[in-house]
Amino acid sequence: QTGLVTLDNGFGNTAAYKSAITFVDGDNGILRYRGYPIEQLAAQGGFIETAYLLINGELPNADQLAEFNREITQHTLLHEDVKRFFQGFPRDAHPMAMLSSVVGALSTFYPESHNPFDAAQRHLSTVRLLAKLPTIAAYAYKKAMGQPFVYPRNDLSYVENFLRMTFAVPAEDYELNPVVVNALDKLLILHADHEQNCSTSTVRLVGSSHANLFASISAGISALWGPLHGGANQAVLEMLESIQKDGGDVDAFITKVKNKEAGVKLMGFGHRVYKAFDPRAAQVKLLAHEVLGQLGKSDELLEIALKLEEHALKDDFFISRKLYPNVDFYTGLIYRAMGFPTSMFTVLFALGRLPGWIAHWHEMINDPTSRIGRPRQIYTGTAIRDYVELDQR
Ligand code: SDX
Numbered sequence: 001q002t003g004l005v006t007l008d009n010g011f012g013n014t015a016a017y018k019s020a021i022t023f024v025d026g027d028n029g030i031l032r033y034r035g036y037p038i039e040q041l042a043a044q045g046g047f048i049e050t051a052y053l054l055i056n057g058e059l060p061n062a063d064q065l066a067e068f069n070r071e072i073t074q075h076t077l078l079h080e081d082v083k084r085f086f087q088g089f090p091r092d093a094h095p096m097a098m099l100s101s102v103v104g105a106l107s108t109f110y111p112e113s114h115n116p117f118d119a120a121q122r123h124l125s126t127v128r129l130l131a132k133l134p135t136i137a138a139y140a141y142k143k144a145m146g147q148p149f150v151y152p153r154n155d156l157s158y159v160e161n162f163l164r165m166t167f168a169v170p171a172e173d174y175e176l177n178p179v180v181v182n183a184l185d186k187l188l189i190l191h192a193d194h195e196q197n198c199s200t201s202t203v204r205l206v207g208s209s210h211a212n213l214f215a216s217i218s219a220g221i222s223a224l225w226g227p228l229h230g231g232a233n234q235a236v237l238e239m240l241e242s243i244q245k246d247g248g249d250v251d252a253f254i255t256k257v258k259n260k261e262a263g264v265k266l267m268g269f270g271h272r273v274y275k276a277f278d279p280r281a282a283q284v285k286l287l288a289h290e291v292l293g294q295l296g297k298s299d300e301l302l303e304i305a306l307k308l309e310e311h312a313l314k315d316d317f318f319i320s321r322k323l324y325p326n327v328d329f330y331t332g333l334i335y336r337a338m339g340f341p342t343s344m345f346t347v348l349f350a351l352g353r354l355p356g357w358i359a360h361w362h363e364m365i366n367d368p369t370s371r372i373g374r375p376r377q378i379y380t381g382t383a384i385r386d387y388v389e390l391d392q393r
Pocket of ligand 1: 193194196197198227228229230232257264265266267268269270271272273321323326327328
């Protein structure tokens with residue numbers, strides 16, 4: 001099939017997409033965006049630069065980066081009518097529900113964006129989404145807090161703007177903390193793409209019907225919400241808090257996991273592709289120690305997480321199943337230290353993953369051989385039979 005190749009995984013062929021965006025080697029813990037190792041991008045790059053790389057295929061030069069930042073900055077405001085959507089949500093609405101609803105609704109403000117084959121409109125939708133998702137995310141937080149929305153400012157960087165729109169309140173000045181700004185920029189880079197994961201494949205499948213970019217990204221946000229995928233970072237914190245409530249008894253929890261009590265899993269562990277280690281997990285673990293140290297925050301939950309990891313890495317139940325920490329295991333501890341509630345953790349994952357979703361959508365739409373996604377099935381239902389009248393049943 002065009003756009004799909006069959007890879008023999010030893011258990012019969014598995015159809016797979018062809019893509020030039022991200023390379024993952026699950027056995028050796030390798031992750032590269034457009035050929036650049038994630039470790040170098042996280043250490044030396046910036047999130048908007050990484051977004052440009054994923055979407056355009058090359059690192060931007062100084063002029064290209066300045067222009068990309070300028071374009072994004074010009075589009076950070078939301079139409080005033082969009083704010084009314086937030087008034088309709090219940091106070092305790094989950095921010096991921098608000099994110100996917102408002103992103104889908106954005107397409108109603110830009111009917112000209114509905115034609116995926118208009119290159120200028122594709123670029124404008126790309127810039128609008130990158131610019132407005134942080135504003136939507138911050139407004140979702142303000143809705144939950146019952147605080148007034150804070151408008152974006154054009155003199156701030158992407159991450160600075162998001163942090164100020166989220167945490168600033170009219171009653172006092174908001175002071176940006178460079179430790180938080182730098183750490184969040186790095187975390188967004190680490191989440192920016194991961195080849196054909198559940199949410200990215202969702203974006204590609206929805207986009208393959210030639211639905212517009214806003215509709216495709218809204219679907220990707222919904223897929224990411226699941227606790228087995230992006231929702232895991234929230235589930236990890238809830239798991240650590242439940243262990244803390246049980247007096248920090250890590251061994252008792254590990255026993256529950258091994259006995260598969262009520263489907264209890266070690267959240268933040270395991271991966272469909274990484275069967276050695278997730279290179280992002282190592283980066284995030286280092287960052288957790290750095291940020292918590294620089295913010296002067298000791299966190300009992302970090303101690304519990306370290307004990308869980310130490311125990312699991314020695315236990316045959318996890319080793320035999322090739323279960324190692326994934327990107328979600330430590331991220332929540334950093335987000336919590338930054339002041340985010342657990343309900344916002346997956347929203348932060350979405351902010352990071354947005355350029356990857358967009359890059360894959362473009363790659364598919366620009367592929368002249370790409371066709372509508374249509375998975376086939378093996379029918380396991382009843383064989384043919386004749387209708388039975390009601391009084392015969
Ligand atoms: C992300 O695909 C991507 O790239 C995703 C992602 C990205 O960047 O987009 O990397 C982001 O989603 C990371 C994963 C976050 N999810 C979690 O941390 C949730 C906990 N993890 C699991 O639910 C699970 O490991 C998955 C969903 C991540 C992977 O599932 P698989 O590969 O389908 O593994 P499986 O369900 O077939 O499990 C194999 C065995 C089973 O036991 P047995 O039936 O052999 O006895 O391992 C067990 C599972 O029960 N198992 C776990 C476990 N994960 C798998 N047991 C306990 N704890 C776990 N975390």
